Amino acid sequence: MRVLILGGDGYLGWPTAMHLSSYGHSVAVADNYLRRGLCREENVEPLYASLNLHDRAVLWEQISGKKLQVRIGDLCDWDIVSRIFREFRPECIVHYAEQPSAPYSMMNRRAAMLTLHNNLEVTSNVIFATQEFVPDAHIIKLGTMGEYGTPNIDIEEGWIEIEHNGRKNKFLYPRAAGSLYHTTKVMDTDLLWFYVRMKGLQVTDLMQGPVYGIHTEETRHHHGLLPFFNYDELFGTVLNRFVVQAVAGYPLTIYGKGGQTRGYLNLTDTLQCVRLALENPPGTGQLRILNQFTETFSVNELAERVQEAGSRAGLDVSLKSVENPRKEAEEHYYNPRHTGFADLGLKPTLLSEDILTGMLETVMEYREQINPDKIFGGYAKW
Amino acid sequence: MRVLILGGDGYLGWPTAMHLSSYGHSVAVADNYLRRGLCREENVEPLYASLNLHDRAVLWEQISGKKLQVRIGDLCDWDIVSRIFREFRPECIVHYAEQPSAPYSMMNRRAAMLTLHNNLEVTSNVIFATQEFVPDAHIIKLGTMGEYGTPNIDIEEGWIEIEHNGRKNKFLYPRAAGSLYHTTKVMDTDLLWFYVRMKGLQVTDLMQGPVYGIHTEETRHHHGLLPFFNYDELFGTVLNRFVVQAVAGYPLTIYGKGGQTRGYLNLTDTLQCVRLALENPPGTGQLRILNQFTETFSVNELAERVQEAGSRAGLDVSLKSVENPRKEAEEHYYNPRHTGFADLGLKPTLLSEDILTGMLETVMEYREQINPDKIFGGYAKW
Numbered sequence: 001m002r003v004l005i006l007g008g009d010g011y012l013g014w015p016t017a018m019h020l021s022s023y024g025h026s027v028a029v030a031d032n033y034l035r036r037g038l039c040r041e042e043n044v045e046p047l048y049a050s051l052n053l054h055d056r057a058v059l060w061e062q063i064s065g066k067k068l069q070v071r072i073g074d075l076c077d078w079d080i081v082s083r084i085f086r087e088f089r090p091e092c093i094v095h096y097a098e099q100p101s102a103p104y105s106m107m108n109r110r111a112a113m114l115t116l117h118n119n120l121e122v123t124s125n126v127i128f129a130t131q132e133f134v135p136d137a138h139i140i141k142l143g144t145m146g147e148y149g150t151p152n153i154d155i156e157e158g159w160i161e162i163e164h165n166g167r168k169n170k171f172l173y174p175r176a177a178g179s180l181y182h183t184t185k186v187m188d189t190d191l192l193w194f195y196v197r198m199k200g201l202q203v204t205d206l207m208q209g210p211v212y213g214i215h216t217e218e219t220r221h222h223h224g225l226l227p228f229f230n231y232d233e234l235f236g237t238v239l240n241r242f243v244v245q246a247v248a249g250y251p252l253t254i255y256g257k258g259g260q261t262r263g264y265l266n267l268t269d270t271l272q273c274v275r276l277a278l279e280n281p282p283g284t285g286q287l288r289i290l291n292q293f294t295e296t297f298s299v300n301e302l303a304e305r306v307q308e309a310g311s312r313a314g315l316d317v318s319l320k321s322v323e324n325p326r327k328e329a330e331e332h333y334y335n336p337r338h339t340g341f342a343d344l345g346l347k348p349t350l351l352s353e354d355i356l357t358g359m360l361e362t363v364m365e366y367r368e369q370i371n372p373d374k375i376f377g378g379y380a381k382w
Numbered sequence: 383m384r385v386l387i388l389g390g391d392g393y394l395g396w397p398t399a400m401h402l403s404s405y406g407h408s409v410a411v412a413d414n415y416l417r418r419g420l421c422r423e424e425n426v427e428p429l430y431a432s433l434n435l436h437d438r439a440v441l442w443e444q445i446s447g448k449k450l451q452v453r454i455g456d457l458c459d460w461d462i463v464s465r466i467f468r469e470f471r472p473e474c475i476v477h478y479a480e481q482p483s484a485p486y487s488m489m490n491r492r493a494a495m496l497t498l499h500n501n502l503e504v505t506s507n508v509i510f511a512t513q514e515f516v517p518d519a520h521i522i523k524l525g526t527m528g529e530y531g532t533p534n535i536d537i538e539e540g541w542i543e544i545e546h547n548g549r550k551n552k553f554l555y556p557r558a559a560g561s562l563y564h565t566t567k568v569m570d571t572d573l574l575w576f577y578v579r580m581k582g583l584q585v586t587d588l589m590q591g592p593v594y595g596i597h598t599e600e601t602r603h604h605h606g607l608l609p610f611f612n613y614d615e616l617f618g619t620v621l622n623r624f625v626v627q628a629v630a631g632y633p634l635t636i637y638g639k640g641g642q643t644r645g646y647l648n649l650t651d652t653l654q655c656v657r658l659a660l661e662n663p664p665g666t667g668q669l670r671i672l673n674q675f676t677e678t679f680s681v682n683e684l685a686e687r688v689q690e691a692g693s694r695a696g697l698d699v700s701l702k703s704v705e706n707p708r709k710e711a712e713e714h715y716y717n718p719r720h721t722g723f724a725d726l727g728l729k730p731t732l733l734s735e736d737i738l739t740g741m742l743e744t745v746m747e748y749r750e751q752i753n754p755d756k757i758f759g760g761y762a763k764w
Contacts, residue, residue, distance in 0.1 A: 078491075106580075109460075109510045116506055120569075124498055128491045151553070153546040162544055162556075164535040167715070171533070171556035174544075175572070176579075183576045187569045190557070191498075194565045197558075198488075198709050327580050333549070 003278065004088055005029045006075055006126065007096030009036070009053050011228045012142070012211065012270055016094060018218035018225065019271040020278070021066040028069035028088045029053060030080075031097070034118065035228070035235070038104065042379040044232035047244065047366050051224055063221045076121040078128075085129040092138045092278050093130065097122045098188075102146070102179035103325070104234050112180050119184040120191070127195050138202045138281040140274060143189055145209045145263050145293060145336065146182035147175045150329050155336035158207065158289025178328050193287050200285040204277045209293030212239035213267030213355075214362045227267070232374050233325075239264065239302055241375070243356070246310040246317045247363045248370045256324035258300035259331035263293030263338065266349040276344040290340040294348035309356035313364075322376075385660065386470055387411045388457055388508065389478030391418070391435050393610045394524070394593065394652055398476060400600035400607065401653040402660070403448040410451035410470045411435060412462075413479070416500065417610070417617070420486065424761040426614035429626065429748050433606055445603045458503040460510075467511040474520045474660050475512065479504045480570075484528070484561035485707070486616050494562050501566040502573070509577050520584045520663040522656060525571055527591045527645050527675060527718065528564035529557045532711050537718035540589065540671020560710050575669050582667040586659045591675030594621035595649030595737075596744045609649070614756045615707075621646065621684055623757070625738070628692040628699045629745045630752045638706035640682035641713035645675030645720065648731040658726040672722040676730035691738035695746075704758075 003020050007013040008029025021027045031053055039045055051059065057068040069088065073080035075097050098119040099105065105115040123141070130137050148155045151174075160173045172193060175186040192203050219225045230236040231244035233253075242252050265273075273292050282288035297305075303319050310317035324330065349355065363370075371378075385402050389395040390411025403409045413435055421427055433441065439450040451470065455462035457479050480501040481487065487497040505523070512519050530537045533556075542555045554575060557568040574585050601607045612618040613626035615635075624634050647655075655674050664670035679687075685701050692699035706712065731737065745752075753760075 078495075109514075112510070113506060116502065120498065120502065124495060128494070132491070152551040153544060153549045160544070160546065160556075162535060162542070164542065167535045169534040171558070174542075174553035174556050176553070177576065180576065183572055186572050190565055190568050190572065194559065194562065 001091045001278065002026045002088060003092045003094060004084065004090035005094045005096065006122065007031055007098065009033060010096055010100065013096045014056065014227050015216045015218065015267060016271055016274055017068055018060055019216060020275060021060070021068055022064060022218055023275060028071060028090070030071040030073065030075060030084055032072060032074040034099065039230065039235060042234055044230060044234050044374055044379050047229045047231055047363070047369060048226065050226070050228055056225065059222060059224050075125060076118060078125055081125040081129050082133070085133040089134055090137055091134070092140060093126060094140045094274055095123065095126050096142050098184070099181065101235050102181040105181035106179055115181055116184055120187060123188045123191055127191065127201065130201060131199055136202065136284060138204065138278065139192070140204045140206065140277050141188060141192060143185045143205045143207050144182055145207045145291060146177050146179070147186045147189060147207060148173065148336070149176035149178055150332040150334055151176065152333050157291050157337050157340050158205070178326065196285060196287040202282060202284045202286060204282055204288045204290065206273065206277065206290055206292045208270065209263035209265055210237045210239070211265055211267050211270050212237060214359060216268050216271060231370065232379060233376055234379050238299065242303060242306040243359045243363050244370055245375055246306050246315050247360060247367055248372050248375065249316070250372050250375050251318045251320035252303045252306060253376055254299055254303055254319060254321045255326060256321065257330035258303065258321065259298050260328060261296050261298045261332065261334040263291070263296045263336055264351065265292065265294045266355065268349050269294055269346065272346060273341055276341060276346060280344050291336055291338040292341065293338055295350055296334060305351065305356060309353060309360060312353070313357060313360050383473045383660065384408045384470060385474045385476060386466065386472035387476045387478065388504065389413055389480065391415060391610070392478055392482065395478045396438065396609050397598045397600065397649060398653055398656055399450055400442055401598060402657060403442070403450055404446060404600055405657060410453060410472070412453040412455065412457060412466055414454060414456040416481065420481070421612065421617060424616055426612060426616050426756055426761050429611045429613055429745070429751060430608065432608070432610055438607065441604060441606050457507060458500060460507055463507040463511050464515070467515040471516055472519055473516070474522060475508060476522045476656055477505065477508050478524050480566070481563065483617050484563040487563035488561055497563055498566055502569060505570045505573055509573065509583065512583060513581055518584065518666060520586065520660070521574070522586045522588065522659050523570060523574060525567045525587045525589050526564055527589045527673060528561070529559050529568045529571060529589060530555065530718070531558035531560055532714040532716055533558065534715050539673050539719050539722050540587070560708065578667065578669040584664060584666045584668060586664055586670045586672065588655065588659065588672055588674045590652065591645035591647055592619045592621070593647055593649050593652050594619060596741060598650050598653060613752070614761060615758055616761050620681065624685060624688040625741045625745050626752055627757055628688050628697050629742060629749055630754050630757065631698070632754050632757050633700045633702035634685045634688060635758055636681055636685055636701060636703045637708060638703065639712035640685065640703065641680050642710060643678050643680045643714065643716040645673065645678045645718055646733065647674065647676045648737065650731050651676055651728065654728060655723055658723060658728060662726050673718055673720040674723065675720055677732055678716060687733065687738060691735060691742060694735070695739060695742050
């Protein structure tokens with residue numbers, strides 16, 4: 001299948017490109033290096049440098065024999081989006097091309113406006129380009145479990161039937177996100193659902209939890225194939241950051257009470273989920289919503305798991321509670337459903353001792369490159 | 383109170399400015415004439431020409447002795463928004479500054495992107511300017527009953543408590559709008575609610591139904607004070623259009639079965655509602671949602687009412703069903719609650735024979751200026 005991956009340079013985009021390519025799909029990646037630029041601006045460079053997309057595609061072709069098409073440009077620009085769609089004529093679009101950081105989106109007005117503008121403009125362009133050039137294509141959109149927030153009732157998979165005063169209606173499950181970044185994903189869902197209803201688009205909206213991990217099947221071939229890996233509080237995800245902090249001898253920083261519970265998944269499961277969604281399309285005129293995570297943990301549980309794994313690896317890992325920079329419930333009910341991917345055949349890679357040990361070992365290879373000043377509060381503020 | 387009216391040139395903005403000014407408030411209006419420009423571009427000029435905002439403010443001052451401050455500029459531009467907020471320091475912001483047409487938003491990609499970009503950018507700027515310069519100010523945002531769509535259960539006033547698997551949670555009432563314009567209002571609500579939760583903004587979000595009417599208390603003084611009045615299918619609202627069609631001897635065009643039911647209100651009630659909201663603020667950190675309409679009608683009922691009023695005025699009014707250009711339910715359940723404004727003291731002006739006769743008489747004064755080609759399908763398509 002011809003698959004266009006938007007945001008193909010990112011932590012998830014690049015490994016997805018290799019994964020789908022190795023499964024025989026014809027893959028094009030597009031990116032404008034927005035995230036690289038933001039990391040440089042904010043002085044939170046990743047753990048190791050990554051080749052640019054053109055060079056990584058060459059390396060991947062040398063190793064796998066599979067060709068990736070690369071297009072560099074701003075997907076807020078209709079000229080660029082329309083040209084890519086006309087030339088590549090994707091059968092499936094995997095849309096990761098968003099400013100991905102919740103704390104970044106809350107830093108200041110400029111960052112908020114960039115997030116809002118970038119995320120909605122790209123999603124709109126994807127919708128219009130699909131309608132105009134490839135109306136039967138399947139859009140796989142990366143949303144987030146954070147769209148739901150932490151309601152006091154069970155979180156269903158995208159939809160809920162409400163019985164009210166003796167009548168019934170099925171609705172989008174009501175959203176209440178905890179950051180502007182997450183709110184732009186809510187707004188993406190609003191837009192996509194609207195155009196599914198009006199124009200018969202075919203969309204899978206993935207409500208993904210925080211992802212952890214470094215290696216995938218494909219990255220094992222060469223360190224130059226590793227994904228972008230941040231360990232700062234702006235662009236790093238919590239478990240990845242804890243692993244780096246453990247290696248650096250930096251206390252694991254727990255925001256407030258640490259009872260914040262979320263649904264997590266391994267990077268390799270993200271790839272598997274996207275492939276399962278792609279190979280099992282929902283059908284024209286459908287908005288399918290899948291909750292994409294494999295198990296839930298509180299922040300305290302994650303910290304304890306990393307502490308234990310660190311001990312086994314001979315590291316002395318301490319925990320430290322810090323004042324919560326976010327406005328969020330630190331203790332709450334959390335019971336999200338996630339049966340959709342199990343039904344599609346997902347074989348989850350759960351957070352085992354081996355997985356944590358493997359992550360610690362990989363990060364230890366880059367130990368000298370960790371800058372402890374960048375772990376917490378180290379980003380450029382203005 | 384210092385009240386800043388954004389979109390002060392519009393069908394609702396201008397009468398609101400005069401109304402609040404005559405009630406003793408200190409009013410500033412801002413607009414960039416977007417709607418005038420779009421009407422010219424699409425070749426759907428209103429029934430009569432209107433003075434520009436500066437000249438109307440002078441006329442209003444001559445008549446009422448009340449001064450209106452006028453600021454012309456694009457509210458998507460932070461420089462302009464921040465300067466207005468810094469200089470005027472509003473205590474209340476009435477935000478009408480959106481591309482207001484559902485059919486326009488559905489015309490083509492360019493119109494859709496303009497709607498999305500304009501509406502969300504202005505709302506974001508209002509949020510950030512309020513936070514930065516007047517954090518205690520009250521934002522009154524014009525939303526639309528169309529945010530809810532036509533669900534099969536009763537429509538509550540903004541919120542709904544859901545009981546699910548033995549637990550309860552109060553949510554924003556789930557939205558499912560019928561046009562991109564309406565969807566941008568859903569997204570506005572997402573944004574406003576987010577910043578109310580995070581930053582303690584004080585917001586009233588008005589879910590307003592279609593408005594009808596020409597005159598208000600203040601316009602009676604001089605025809606130069608009349609609001610913008612469209613009778614085309616892009617920018618005209620249904621009852622206003624039917625009145626013009628009746629006067630022009632043009633059949634009343636009913637989309638499909640005509641069972642589409644909505645909550646309507648008189649222009650004078652819009653002014654009263656906005657004033658009631660303004661004079662009864664919800665308090666800091668609150669998002670108050672009020673359903674702003676006074677009675678519900680189906681399109682068929684409206685057409686019959688206009689036909690009867692036309693007969694009494696000696697006009698021969700026929701009805702004609704046309705293929706529905708919109709994707710919407712033509713027969714549906716519709717039971718929206720609207721007790722909030724009654725509790726605040728709203729005295730509604732219902733759609734009486736006198737009201738309809740008055741509208742017909744006013745439009746007859748401009749009979750010679752009606753261009754029947756502009757009523758239906760007459761806009762510039764590209």
